[in-house]
Amino acid sequence: MHSPEELTQRFRERGLKVTPQRQAVFRVLYQNHTHPSAETVYEQVAEQMPTISLRTVYQTLNDLTDMGEILHLDLGTGSARFDSNVEDAHHHLVCEGCGMVRDVEADLDSLKFNEALPTGFRVSETEILVRGLCEHCLAKDQHRMAEA
Amino acid sequence: MHSPEELTQRFRERGLKVTPQRQAVFRVLYQNHTHPSAETVYEQVAEQMPTISLRTVYQTLNDLTDMGEILHLDLGTGSARFDSNVEDAHHHLVCEGCGMVRDVEADLDSLKFNEALPTGFRVSETEILVRGLCEHCLAKDQHRMAEA
DNA sequence: TTACTAATCTGCAAGCGTTGTTGACTGGGA
């Protein structure tokens, strides 16, 4: 995504207004690369601006997604995650325990499909998702197993 | 998944009862390889058994998932999709227009990651998701564009 | 067959993440 200052410009170009609420969301996303959920963004913005509503955060996230400034990810963690890195093509690794997400670079060109895709299908995106348990959740899991 | 007859056996072994409702769900899943949603399974079962409840379908789908007989997929289509093919490792292609899902075989071994995964992370599954528009939805889309 | 009981059924309410609505408010171009 672009910097908060550049986003101000781009919002105005689109006839969208730049409010303090939106700027606060810009700043949080620009600094947070942990692929936060809307709720997490809301909590972080609310620290600076306690009156902001979750609805406004959703609205701004949707606007940014429409403008291609961020990515809306559905990683099966229950809620959507937002990724401010649209510049570098990358994939994701997800911990099924705590929902932690990390970027992973993979060479898509090396990927071979063993059959043709359906006729006329237009691919918009090929996504690789690595699911598993992070070090921390794995330890918790083994601890729980030991108890039972 | 196993055949309805074998599933009967396996359910009993687990102390689960085999009711007419469950058998109807078994049969629908065994024949339907289109990765139906719970709602779709419900509709198909309801044709034969109009009194079945959606709740029962969900319950049976969850039981089958727990037993590893089917896969519970979150492909970002709004509702979970259920895949009765657990035998052959495969990936999925999804139409973002109509939600159509098709299996795709890909050679995961050919996939190269450009960096190491986080220390201690245990991968449970690496999933490839091809998103796009099917021939039919693409045509509809272009038609809509032409109008506007 | 019969009787018993744990498992299951249905219908409804509730949970969660997200979006629609509404009336008051405000950014920012003229």
Added chain:
DNA sequence: TCCCAGTCAACAACGCTTGCAGATTAGTAA
């Protein structure tokens, strides 16, 4: 400074899924 399209907060409603409760039933053991 004015003005109004765009935005805000609060609340209701949505779609998918699960929790709950009381009535019903599968399957075992006698």
